[in-house]
């Protein structure tokens with residue numbers, strides 16, 4: 285069966301998209317069985333071999349909260365980091381930043397919530413307090429020359445609060461920009477977004493003075509909307525898209541949540557549109573098939589299944 289169906293561009297889309305690969309962090313953090321360090325390191329290195337230039341490697345949160353990533357330091361020490369590739373790491377507080385700096389990390393991400401309920405559930409503190417905690421982290425990281433991404437969870441809906449007002453997203457996003465974040469990633473943590481809402485949130489952020497070039501999108505595919513939402517964001521000028529190899533991931537707070545947008549599904553769509561990502565789909569699929577074997581279950585990515593007959 286052929287795998288090349290040609291490319292047909294659509295007007296109004298960027299010519300290049302950066303994929304912010306979150307599989308090793310967001311994808312693996314939900315795995316119940318501990319994944320060995322060498323598998324994590326090989327996963328990251330295979331992703332880079334496939335052409336990724338941004339691979340979110342791990343998270344320096346306390347192991348009590350994310351036991352799967354308790355080996356963050358060993359993973360970072362064992363990685364052979366390559367020139368031209370960024371390996372961002374989630375950092376919750378100043379202690380995490382100290383560890384990141386010791387480990388030679390060049391890009392970090394802080395993670396705020398737009399809603400009070402998720403802020404309490406994920407960070408054990410209200411939104412304002414979380415932002416106060418991040419202020420010195422962002423300031424010191426910037427002084428040290430690091431790139432600082434600010435994640436905003438629950439931008440499009442919250443499992444306790446339901447609909448999330450666009451103004452809340454604008455408020456938290458503006459505060460993260462004022463703290464000094466160089467980029468924001470808008471998280472649809474439970475995968476409930478639909479394209480109209482995506483457009484409305486992006487338009488409101490741009491109207492509030494946040495340049496579209498500083499916005500990335502982070503969709504989960506719970507209701508099968510992740511690619512439609514991504515296309516909407518691209519039409520609005522977004523050029524950084526988060527995705528997880530093999531569609532790994534999930535959210536403990538979403539009923540029957542599936543994983544993040546699968547990187548292979550994203551690459552398939554972008555390749556068909558003639559948009560350059562630098563990622564080799566065959567190598568990526570091989571990586572996801574290899575990882576699925578390590579995890580003992582098939583990849584949920586439609587593209588992986590279609591290309592491997594799985």
Ligand SMILES: CC(C)C(=O)C(=O)O
Pocket residue numbers: 310395435436437438471472473502
């Ligand atoms: C907690 C953040 C980083 C996230 O992964 C999400 O909102 O999906």
